[in-house]
Amino acid sequence: MTFFEHIRLDTVDGIATITLNRPEALNSFTDTMEGELVAAYDRTDADDSVRAVILTGAGRAFCAGMDLGDGGGAFDVWTSSGSAPDGARSHDDAMRRDGGGRVALRMYESRKPIIAAINGPGVGVGITMTLAADFRLAVPAAKIGFVFARRGLVPESCSSWFLPRLVGMQTALDWMYSGRIFDSEEARASGLLHSIHQPADLLPAARVLADSLTRESAPVSVTLTRQLLWRMLGESHPMRAHELETLAINLRGVSSDAREGISAFLDKREATFPQRVSTDTPDLFAHLPLPTYRQPGTSR
Secondary structure, three states: OEEOOOEEEEEEOOEEEEEEOOHHHOOOEOHHHHHHHHHHHHHHHHOOOOOEEEEEEOOOOOEOOEOOOOHHHHHHHHHOOOOOOOOOEOOOOOOEOOHHHHHHHHHHOOOOOEEEEEOOOEEOHHHHOOOOOOEEEEOOOOOEEOOHHHHOOOOOOOHHHHHHHHHOHHHHHHHHHHOOEEOHHHHHHOOOOOEEOOHHHHHHHHHHHHHHHHOOOOHHHHHHHHHHHHHHOOOOOHHHHHHHHHHHHHHHHOOHHHHHHHHHHHHOOOOOOOOOHHHHOOOHHHOOOOOOOOOOOOOO
16 A cells, blocks of 8 residues: 555555545645645556556545635635646646646546545535546435535536536536535436445445456456547547547457457457556557548538
């Protein structure tokens, strides 16, 4: 187990767990936590023994939002913070980049599936940071709130991009406009949560899900699939998916992973995939511009 200042990271049987570790402050979000979360996802991406990542909190809360220890002037301090992590200033140093957004973008770029195990209240950045996870599990008592308008603020952590895609525009607007606190059942019914579990069962359920997603799949294929599905959310036409999938299937079809996967299927045995995410993942998006294939009778 690796202890940072405000988080900890441990890996067991191929599943890494990142734990927000400020239980005395309900795991409220800090500059330090921001930088450490980015660093932790860097580590899990680089570690080929890691197949999936679970994000959770220590104690009775998942994350109570930004640490507001400086009172009403918290954002005065935040915008001028000399302790901001590397990469947290804009290119001309004029503004402090949104810290939750930096974490969400790093999660979006993750090469490993991410499951958020929301073990208690998740408010503000404490819920928006989970939107870039692939799945969200929670306990019944996990009160959730996108409370920004009630604090005179606006949504962050790229949540204006993620949330409508997850729950639809009307639900996103309801939660964001009102800033109201709602329960796990409403979150599950709206599609924000994958499932709800009793506290003692939450992490075991997250581990079972992580294992079922990745144990029998080629790690490089999981990485590329994650990239394709997330990035295609922003495309306006399926032709872009066709171009990238054509490139990917050509590259993967001749790979040693594909030969092993097909041979194992025919031999009725478990596959042992030889390729590694850190060294063998092709960059599909570096091959731009890709050829445009014309469909008969169309302008594309």
